[in-house]
Amino acid sequence: MIGFRAEKMSGKSRARLGVLETPHGVIETPAFVPVATQGTVKTLTAEQALATGSQLLICNTFHLHLKPGEEVVQAQGGLHEMMKWPRPLMTDSGGYQVFSLGFGMDHNERKVMKAEIENKVKAGAKPKNIKITEDGVYFRSPINGDEIFISPKESIRIQEVLGADIIYAFDECTPPSANYEYTKKSLVKTHRWAKESLEARRGEQAIYGIVQGGKYMDLREESARHIASLGFDGFGIGGEFGADKETMRQMIETVVTHLPEEKPRHLLGIGYPEDIPIAIAAGVDTFDCIVPTHFARHGVAFTAVGKLDLNKTVHLKDASVIEAGCGCATCAAGYSKGYITHLLRAKEILGFTLITMHNLHYFNMLVAGYREKIKNGEL
RNA sequence: GGGCAGGUGGUAGAGAGGUCAAUUACACGUGGCUGUAGACCACGCGCCUUUAUGGCUACGGGGGUUCGAAUCCCUCCCUGCCCA
Numbered sequence: 001m002i003g004f005r006a007e008k009m010s011g012k013s014r015a016r017l018g019v020l021e022t023p024h025g026v027i028e029t030p031a032f033v034p035v036a037t038q039g040t041v042k043t044l045t046a047e048q049a050l051a052t053g054s055q056l057l058i059c060n061t062f063h064l065h066l067k068p069g070e071e072v073v074q075a076q077g078g079l080h081e082m083m084k085w086p087r088p089l090m091t092d093s094g095g096y097q098v099f100s101l102g103f104g105m106d107h108n109e110r111k112v113m114k115a116e117i118e119n120k121v122k123a124g125a126k127p128k129n130i131k132i133t134e135d136g137v138y139f140r141s142p143i144n145g146d147e148i149f150i151s152p153k154e155s156i157r158i159q160e161v162l163g164a165d166i167i168y169a170f171d172e173c174t175p176p177s178a179n180y181e182y183t184k185k186s187l188v189k190t191h192r193w194a195k196e197s198l199e200a201r202r203g204e205q206a207i208y209g210i211v212q213g214g215k216y217m218d219l220r221e222e223s224a225r226h227i228a229s230l231g232f233d234g235f236g237i238g239g240e241f242g243a244d245k246e247t248m249r250q251m252i253e254t255v256v257t258h259l260p261e262e263k264p265r266h267l268l269g270i271g272y273p274e275d276i277p278i279a280i281a282a283g284v285d286t287f288d289c290i291v292p293t294h295f296a297r298h299g300v301a302f303t304a305v306g307k308l309d310l311n312k313t314v315h316l317k318d319a320s321v322i323e324a325g326c327g328c329a330t331c332a333a334g335y336s337k338g339y340i341t342h343l344l345r346a347k348e349i350l351g352f353t354l355i356t357m358h359n360l361h362y363f364n365m366l367v368a369g370y371r372e373k374i375k376n377g378e379l
Numbered sequence: 380g381g382g383c384a385g386g387u388g389g390u391a392g393a394g395a396g397g398u399c400a401a402u403u404a405c406a407c408g409u410g411g412c413u414g415u416a417g418a419c420c421a422c423g424c425g426c427c428u429u430u431a432u433g434g435c436u437a438c439g440g441g442g443g444u445u446c447g448a449a450u451c452c453c454u455c456c457c458u459g460c461c462c463a
Contacts (some may be wrong), residue, residue, distance in 0.1 A: 039416050058414070105416075112413050133409045173414070210414090238414060268414035275413075290415050298411090299420045313407085344418090345406095352418060 015284030
């Protein structure tokens with residue numbers, strides 16, 4: 001089980017400084033949560049991930065069920081032991097894959113759309129590669145085409161075998177292109193699945209319910225109220241929030257207003273550095289995002305002055321580090337931009353590791369800075 | 380000296396008379412990426428412009444055949460292998 005206490009509430013926003021206690025240690029919140037989908041922060045050892053200042057990781061139920069299978073993880077002593085990650089873990093339920101392997105794949109749709117889009121997913125629409133039923137979702141394994149059925153009960157069963165500290169209810173992450181009617185119908189299902197997920201839990205793990213509702217404010221409110229009433233240990237806020245950052249801010253704030261103060265809130269899959277203060281100010285305690293790790297493998301480093309594309313040949317003769325004064329393992333050791341650019345161009349995996357370490361450190365330090373600001377009454 | 384095989388865009392390598400400014404890959408360039416399908420994807424990549432069913436110059440050099448040549452013929456130059 002987990003415990004959460006807010007140490008300080010901001011007077012300027014809904015932001016709060018807190019401590020989340022878990023069987024594998026405490027997390028100072030707000031906290032950034034690196035993504036470790038397949039039981040690894042891609043390109044890093046657990047020791048390296050720890051060295052970036054990461055406190056909590058999120059793994060993925062669907063992917064670990066597929067490979068290596070939860071029984072293998074169990075035979076390895078559970079997720080923490082297998083990964084050699086001594087600190088807290090959460091597992092996402094597989095609800096995101098209902099989007100990413102469903103409509104997301106069909107329409108080449110992203111979770112966050114940069115502009116208004118056509119609401120082409122209407123009630124009754126069916127994704128090509130998966131089958132969403134009232135009871136659960138039939139997936140096709142991207143590995144070998146096997147059919148994989150995940151229901152709330154099955155997701156919880158898998159998550160209990162995996163053994164993270166915090167698990168999630170199974171939900172449907174709706175696509176940005178979903179119209180009102182589709183989103184509303186999906187929400188009814190997600191709410192029922194939330195209850196079934198909660199009832200399926202047998203162990204001592206904390207379980208978070210997930211608020212959906214897409215970009216529709218009334219559905220978001222309804223969802224927050226409903227999920228808050230079910231007795232979860234904490235809350236995830238999923239899906240997308242409309243076309244611009246201001247809408248996102250309002251949406252998250254509204255959702256948070258309807259969630260109990262004494263329980264932790266996790267924003268799923270957000271965000272870019274500029275999204276982080278928005279989420280924190282709206283009252284979010286933890287948030288995960290693939291951006292620092294994913295971009296690292298595409299050669300992009302994050303710095304105080306913006307993104308730096310290290311693929312570019314202009315960096316080859318640059319002997320300076322990614323960011324002067326940066327305390328990450330990469331910059332502290334003096335690995336130069338030129339060297340990293342060379343590694344990327346030579347397709348040497350060390351390049352990815354070096355940028356991943358920098359990026360995660362950058363995100364973690366950014367959030368540590370916001371914790372400081374809350375402490376000092378500046379946020 | 381003789382014989383054989385070749386010379387195509389940054390590189391490798393297709394193409395064997397019109398549909399070729401030339402398949403493809405790599406390299407290169409520019410964008411994208413928000414609970415990870417993706418160490419990935421998209422686009423561009425001779426030059427010019429009024430960006431078009433546009434113009435110009437191009438498949439080693441020169442000459443020829445043909446309505447039309449990267450593709451056929453002659454010749455020169457160069458490269459590799461084999462024989463002397």
